[in-house]
Amino acid sequence: MIDYTQLYAALQHIPALRPWLAQLPDQVAEGLSPHRWGDLPDWRAALDALPDIAPSSIQLEDKVRVGSASDASQDQLAELEKQLRKLHPWRKGPWDVFDLFIDTEWRSDWKWERVLPHLEPLQNRLVLDVGCGNGYHCWRSLGAGARRVIGIDPSAKFVAQFYALKKYLGEEKPVDLLPLGIEALPPGLQAFDTTFSMGVLYHRRSPMDHLRELRETLRPGGQLILETLVIDGALGDCLVPEGRYAKMRNVWFIPSCATLESWLRKCGFDNPRTVDLDTTNFGEQRRTDWMRFESLADFLDPESPDKTAEGHPAPKRAVLVANTP
Numbered sequence: 001m002i003d004y005t006q007l008y009a010a011l012q013h014i015p016a017l018r019p020w021l022a023q024l025p026d027q028v029a030e031g032l033s034p035h036r037w038g039d040l041p042d043w044r045a046a047l048d049a050l051p052d053i054a055p056s057s058i059q060l061e062d063k064v065r066v067g068s069a070s071d072a073s074q075d076q077l078a079e080l081e082k083q084l085r086k087l088h089p090w091r092k093g094p095w096d097v098f099d100l101f102i103d104t105e106w107r108s109d110w111k112w113e114r115v116l117p118h119l120e121p122l123q124n125r126l127v128l129d130v131g132c133g134n135g136y137h138c139w140r141s142l143g144a145g146a147r148r149v150i151g152i153d154p155s156a157k158f159v160a161q162f163y164a165l166k167k168y169l170g171e172e173k174p175v176d177l178l179p180l181g182i183e184a185l186p187p188g189l190q191a192f193d194t195t196f197s198m199g200v201l202y203h204r205r206s207p208m209d210h211l212r213e214l215r216e217t218l219r220p221g222g223q224l225i226l227e228t229l230v231i232d233g234a235l236g237d238c239l240v241p242e243g244r245y246a247k248m249r250n251v252w253f254i255p256s257c258a259t260l261e262s263w264l265r266k267c268g269f270d271n272p273r274t275v276d277l278d279t280t281n282f283g284e285q286r287r288t289d290w291m292r293f294e295s296l297a298d299f300l301d302p303e304s305p306d307k308t309a310e311g312h313p314a315p316k317r318a319v320l321v322a323n324t325p
Contacts, residue, residue, distance in 0.1 A: 001047040002163050004028060007176045010148060014126070016191035016219070023186075024178075031179030032156055043160035046086040047167075051076040053098060055168055060143025063109060064136070066168045069099035087161050089291040092133040097168060105291035107284045108136040111198065111227065118275040118321050120223045122146045125193035128217050131200035134161035135177045139169065146194075148174040154181045182213050192217050198227035202245075207253050211267040218324045224269065229254045230277070230318040235262060239312065246299035246308040246315060257318050269322035276319040 008025070011017045034040045053076055055067030069077060081100055084090075093104030123145035129138050132151030135158070141149045153159070162177040169175075178184075195217045197210070204210040214224055231239045233256035245251035255263065257274040264272035285296040296315070301307045306314050 001044070001167065002032065002159060003171075004176060004178075006172070006174075007150075010174065014148075014191065016189060020186050020189075027180055027184050028178060031154065031184075032159070037156040040156050040160075043087060043157060046083045047160060047164055049079070049083050050164060050167055051079045053080070053168065055098070058169060060139055060169075063096065064093075064139050064143075064165075064169075065096040066165075067098045072098050084164060085290075087157060087164060089293055090134070090161065091291055092136040093290075095136075095165060097165070102290050103288040105285060105288060105295055108133075109140075110284050112137060112140050114276045114278060115198075115225055115227070115319055116144070118319065119144070119225065120194065122194060126150075126191065127194045127196070128152070128192040129196040129198075130182050130214065130217075131197065131203075132158075132177060133199075134158045134165070135175065137196060137198065138162075138175050138177065139165075141194075141196075142173060142175050146174075149176075151175075151177040152180045152182065152184070153177060154179060182210070182217075185213070185217060187216055189217050190219050192222060193219060194223050194225065196225045196227075198225070201226065201228040202251050202254055205252050207255075208263060208267060211263060211269075215268050215324055220324055222324050224264075224320075224322045224324070226260075226264075226320045226322070227317060228260070228320075230257050230260065230316055231313050232256065232316070234258055241310070241312060244310055245312055246296075246310075247294065248299075257320070260318070260320060264320065264322050268325070270325050272320055272322035274318050274320050278317055280315040280317055 011021055053072045056071050059065040090102050091105045092108045093102050095102040122141055124147045127141045127146045127149045129151040132138055132153050135151045138149045138151040156179055159177050159179045195214055197214055201207055231254050235258040237256040238259050239254040241251055261272045282297055287295040300314055301309055
């Protein structure tokens with residue numbers, strides 16, 4: 001069910017991406033290797049067991065909604081929920097699939113609404129989403145008019161979640177999720193009109209390298225959408241947690257907005273600017289029946305919720321946009 005045949009065929013007709021085909025199938029095979037992901041056979045079995053249901057409607061513009069309960073029998077709806085729950089935890093969404101509401105940890109639709117006013121029109125654009133999770137924003141990009149969307153994320157479970165949903169959203173639609181990190185992309189692509197990097201930068205040991213990698217994905221005049229953790233502060237301020245941050249081990253750099261704008265200029269971007277600043281709250285990130293592990297409330301100091309459990313400033317997230325010259 002995880003099938004990239006249509007993507008490979010489409011890349012033949014995109015000159016800037018065609019050379020990638022020489023190595024991409026091997027990269028995909030490595031990214032979906034059961035030696036790396038011991039649970040992958042179980043996730044594939046869940047995909048294979050999903051019932052065949054033809055949706056009466058598909059909505060991608062203001063939400064992601066597929067069909068209604070009347071499109072399926074009660075047995076099919078029960079089997080659908082059973083198999084989708086085998087792909088727990090569901091972190092990015094929400095998704096409405098035949099009136100089954102997948103209430104994900106993150107209200108990714110809220111983030112999309114903050115980003116949307118600052119996007120250059122996506123009509124007919126080639127879009128890359130780096131670290132896309134299960135692809136929520138990939139589908140919203142398609143709904144906004146993109147001609148093809150490629151998401152990359154090294155987690156095979158996110159890939160499985162994506163293809164579970166694509167079964168109903170449309171296997172023929174020009175949206176794909178590759179089991180890769182950005183380092184797998186050939187250098188100097190200059191292929192994409194719009195590149196998203198949301199919730200990734202602070203996980204990179206070298207933020208400058210990540211920003212340069214992002215720049216190389218974009219054609220001249222392309223737009224970067226960067227969303228990441230930030231701190232309050234002036235130019236040059238940056239938090240480098242020595243231990244964990246909000247119980248996460250892999251948080252390396254959290255700059256101020258002014259510092260991050262400076263990094264973007266240093267890496268060759270034009271006109272970097274902060275367009276949104278938002279403190280994460282319990283409505284946007286929380287534990288749900290579809291994500292039963294710890295979430296934001298567990299990551300903060302219960303006596304002082306403006307601080308993380310370690311005493312750092314509580315999560316604040318900024319959206320920055322910039323262009324390639």
